[in-house]
Amino acid sequence: xxxxxxxxxxxxxxxxxxxxxxxxxxxxxxxxxxxxxxxxxxxxxxxxxxxxxxxxxxxxxxxxxxxxxxxxxxxxxxxxxxxxxxxxxxxxxxxxxxxxxxxxxxxxxxxxxxxxxxxxxxxxxxxxxxxxxxxxxxxxxxxxxxxxxxxxxxxxxxxxxxxxxxxxxxxxxxxxxxxxxxxxxxxxxxxxxxxxxxxxxxxxxxxxxxxxxxxxxxxxxxxxxxxxxxxxxxxxxxxxxxxxxxxxxxxxxxxxxxxxxxxxxxxxxxxxxxxxxxxxxxxxxxxxxxxxxxxxxxxxxxxxxxxxxxxxxxxxxxxxxxxxxxxxxxxxxxxxxxxxxxxxxxxxxxxxxxxxxxxxxxxxxxxxxxxxxxxxxxxxxxxxxxxxxxxxxxxxxxxxxxxxxxxxxxxxxxxxxxxxxxxxxxxxxxxxxx
Amino acid sequence: xxxxxxxxxxxxxxxxxxxxxxxxxxxxxxxxxxxxxxxxxxxxxxxxxxxxxxxxxxxxxxxxxxxxxxxxxxxxxxxxxxxxxxxxxxxxxxxxxxxxxxxxxxxxxxxxxxxxxxxxxxxxxxxxxxxxxxxxxxxxxxxxxxxxxxxxxxxxxxxxxxxxxxxxxxxxxxxxxxxxxxxxxxxxxxxxxxxxxxxxxxxxxxxxxxxxxxxxxxxxxxxxxxxxxxxxxxxxxxxxxxxxxxxxxxxxxxxxxxxxxxxxxxxxxxxxxxxxxxxxxxxxxxxxxxxxxxxxxxxxxxxxxxxxxxxxxxxxxxxxxxxxxxxxxxxxxxxxxxxxxxxxxxxxxxxxxxxxxxxxxxxxxxxxxxxxxxxxxxxxxxxxxxxxxxxxxxxxxxxxxxxxxxxxxxxxxxxxxxxxxxxxxxxxxxxxxx
Numbered sequence: 002x003x004x005x006x007x008x009x010x011x012x013x014x015x016x017x018x019x020x021x022x023x024x025x026x027x028x029x030x031x032x033x034x035x036x037x038x039x040x041x042x043x044x045x046x047x048x049x050x051x052x053x054x055x056x057x058x059x060x061x062x063x064x065x066x067x068x069x070x071x072x073x074x075x076x077x078x079x080x081x082x083x084x085x086x087x088x089x090x091x092x093x094x095x096x097x098x099x100x101x102x103x104x105x106x107x108x109x110x111x112x113x114x115x116x117x118x119x120x121x122x123x124x125x126x127x128x129x130x131x132x133x134x135x136x137x138x139x140x141x142x143x144x145x146x147x148x149x150x151x152x153x154x155x156x157x158x159x160x161x162x163x164x165x166x167x168x169x170x171x172x173x174x175x176x177x178x179x180x181x182x183x184x185x186x187x188x189x190x191x192x193x194x195x196x197x198x199x200x201x202x203x204x205x206x207x208x209x210x211x212x213x214x215x216x217x218x219x220x221x222x223x224x225x226x227x228x229x230x231x232x233x234x235x236x237x238x239x240x241x242x243x244x245x246x247x248x249x250x251x252x253x254x255x256x257x258x259x260x261x262x263x264x265x266x267x268x269x270x271x272x273x274x275x276x277x278x279x280x281x282x283x284x285x286x287x288x289x290x291x292x293x294x295x296x297x298x299x300x301x302x303x304x305x306x307x308x309x310x311x312x313x314x315x316x317x318x319x320x321x322x323x324x325x326x327x328x329x330x331x332x333x334x335x336x337x338x339x340x341x342x343x344x345x346x347x348x349x350x351x352x353x354x355x356x357x358x359x360x361x362x363x364x365x366x367x368x369x370x371x372x373x374x375x376x377x378x379x380x381x382x383x384x385x386x387x388x389x390x391x392x393x394x395x396x397x398x399x400x401x402x403x404x405x406x407x408x409x410x411x412x413x414x415x416x417x418x419x420x421x422x423x424x425x426x427x428x429x430x431x432x433x434x435x
Numbered sequence: 436x437x438x439x440x441x442x443x444x445x446x447x448x449x450x451x452x453x454x455x456x457x458x459x460x461x462x463x464x465x466x467x468x469x470x471x472x473x474x475x476x477x478x479x480x481x482x483x484x485x486x487x488x489x490x491x492x493x494x495x496x497x498x499x500x501x502x503x504x505x506x507x508x509x510x511x512x513x514x515x516x517x518x519x520x521x522x523x524x525x526x527x528x529x530x531x532x533x534x535x536x537x538x539x540x541x542x543x544x545x546x547x548x549x550x551x552x553x554x555x556x557x558x559x560x561x562x563x564x565x566x567x568x569x570x571x572x573x574x575x576x577x578x579x580x581x582x583x584x585x586x587x588x589x590x591x592x593x594x595x596x597x598x599x600x601x602x603x604x605x606x607x608x609x610x611x612x613x614x615x616x617x618x619x620x621x622x623x624x625x626x627x628x629x630x631x632x633x634x635x636x637x638x639x640x641x642x643x644x645x646x647x648x649x650x651x652x653x654x655x656x657x658x659x660x661x662x663x664x665x666x667x668x669x670x671x672x673x674x675x676x677x678x679x680x681x682x683x684x685x686x687x688x689x690x691x692x693x694x695x696x697x698x699x700x701x702x703x704x705x706x707x708x709x710x711x712x713x714x715x716x717x718x719x720x721x722x723x724x725x726x727x728x729x730x731x732x733x734x735x736x737x738x739x740x741x742x743x744x745x746x747x748x749x750x751x752x753x754x755x756x757x758x759x760x761x762x763x764x765x766x767x768x769x770x771x772x773x774x775x776x777x778x779x780x781x782x783x784x785x786x787x788x789x790x791x792x793x794x795x796x797x798x799x800x801x802x803x804x805x806x807x808x809x810x811x812x813x814x815x816x817x818x819x820x821x822x823x824x825x826x827x828x829x830x831x832x833x834x835x836x837x838x839x840x841x842x843x844x845x846x847x848x849x850x851x852x853x854x855x856x857x858x859x860x861x862x863x864x865x866x867x868x869x
Contacts, residue, residue: 009668011588026667026668026832027636027668028830028832029830045636045668046588046590046635046636046637047588067829067830068830069830069831069832069833071668096668096832096833097801097802097827097830097831097832097833098830099828099829099830100828100829103828103829122829123630123634123826124630124631124633124634124826124829124830124831125633125634125829125830126634127631127633127634127635128634128830133634133635136590136592136635137590139593140590140591140592143591143593144581144585144591147578147581151578154445154480154481156480156570156571156574157574157577157578158570158574158859159573159577159643159660159841159858159859160859160860161658161859161860161861161862162596162643162658163609163645163657163658163862163867164867164868165867165868175597175611175612175613176611176612177609177610177611177612177620178609178610178611179609179867180647180649180864182867184867186611193859193860196557196558196869197558197561197859199558199559199561200557200558200559200560200561200562200567201480201561201567201570202461202479202480203480208642208643209593209596209642209643211597213614215614223597224595224596224597226593233460234443234460234461234479234505234530367530367531368531388868388869392557392558393531394533394534395501395533395534395537395556395558395559396462396463396501396502396503396531396532396533396558396559396562397503397531397558398460398462398503398530398531399503399530399531407593424593425592425593425594425595425627425631426594426595426627427595428595428597430614433597433598433599433613433616433618434598434599434822435630435822
């Protein structure tokens, strides 16, 4: 090959090498013909470059948008080009062709393209700025979450998603044919996280969890990605809240720094600090909702409207539309939840952020006796949980933790209305593909 | 509480604060009584501290190993203590008790403890140095893998593990009851990775994959964690190999730097550079095995013994017991594998490291026509893969990638004989718990 003599370079490095012969590869993003001259905007994962060739050459190669090409040429200064330089094409090779009549193009706005089409043509959708941004932001959230915990003595763990039974008593489980037995997809790494803190004190896991929920709302998925952490030696749920304040604030600062311009395409202001968002008791929240919005209908839990209203009240109070709600009714929480006081409240919290719950967390019971009582109080035979309860005989410290749904967090960071927009390949009651 | 006035600190910070009143929490690692004085070695996730109290106090609290305690006391210089200081205990509180008669203790050697017991008592096992090290190393490998790819323009993706059908034609799949349908657990993110490179050019994923393999050997799991990457615009599998050389070398350097002393407890030398390990063609490997070991029985694939022998030959040739084997017979590789030349070889490779295969990778076909031909050549109707093949009409660049099994890599780094030792909660034909 004539082009083999020089190695391919990323487009982001072109500015450094002018003037020089370069070899670049990417997708045809845009084409423009001006008389005898043609402009090809080529894109790779690092940027875009304006390439100049003859209109004749363009026609010879039958080039069109989304085709995959290799360009050999010379970088030269060109003040009229966006980057301040362009590539004079010496040689062009089509590596693969895209089909004609694609439903949309990477260079198009996709406001009028439906979610179904974006899912069906995922690779093409990722090449658009709007969809690509979602998953670049998601990847950055993941990286920042792990980095923040790495700085705080947390050890990453990987736990099985194939389990014998559910953590919360057997509902909403997907059954698996496991050789001659039935197994289930894990609803949560909760038990394993707790075993993890008994070993490592501080653990986190990022992984899928599964809920066989038949309703297909804009908030629910049957498979989602959970950012889970658990830490030992806490005295109460406030320490978990404090950790989340700091962790999310660092993650948001990281995103503002790395992807600030991307964020501002989707939201009015950079991601806020959560260090001063309020923490309101559940009862206090009901009272505030009653006073401000005449909500007299809530008792055991919040509803989506209540979550939005509380965020609005928090925004008025602190300038940030986020609030920790602490002390939900214990009866509605899983059996392993620690109580808060003796009036039926739980030492557990939700974080509501810009209108929706993105975290559930709290302190857990750490004495075996208390767990057995809690199971019996829910009419569950503790013997069914013996394998788990036995771990509380090995030196189980007081502990708590939280879980953040990655898709919901991505949605809230970018202001996306449907959680499916923040999943590459969403799964729900009706969707198994692509 | 009397102790609430000062906040808990990590043991690693104690040296900085001497002499001062401190509050620490952790597990009782060791106890020693010398007349009226007792020594308690307390451990948290950052280190261990020698605490001094009266033998009387020890008895009053009925302290024993693995109990979870809080100590308030004063740090003072003590040249005879390992860390150069100790904590004079002013107040001690038992936060939770461990059971008596545990099968082993964190401070014990566990050479004589069987794998079954280590799995059954996971939290306790993690508190031992030997088992804890495995999962600290594993976490570091994960972090280094992601960091190395982050530096190279790779975007992390999260793809569904619930799929309509297998990537390789429907064998060894676990079936899931998905509402009124059958779905399957993903065997590999291969197709999604390929769609990912068509969008982002370079993608990686770290996640579980599932194989319903009925054999329960020391190398096989039904659920394992795959470090997957895929990159576009390659000219051949050599570029994937080159990337892996650099990536693993960086990961190993990172581990040597962060966990060098841990590694040297398990292996004779630090982790090697892979920059100069050889890359041998498959046919050449057979020839070398024939000459050196009289192996005339291999034709289509290597066997475990052959992998060990090749690593030994590589060690003799280059000083490092690792070798890339390139050009396996195409017929034995998945349909999406690109050919290498026209003599029936595949553009795919394995990396053998210290006796075992830890990576499979290669270049993939990127033209739809070629994929359809490859399917037909395997007597598979391309219409069954239409949803996947349609992605090759959207501008699919030439691409390739690889997958590293995290558990196997962990085993090879630490010299562990059984892959189950490198999984917190292994799953195989017979094991669904804990």
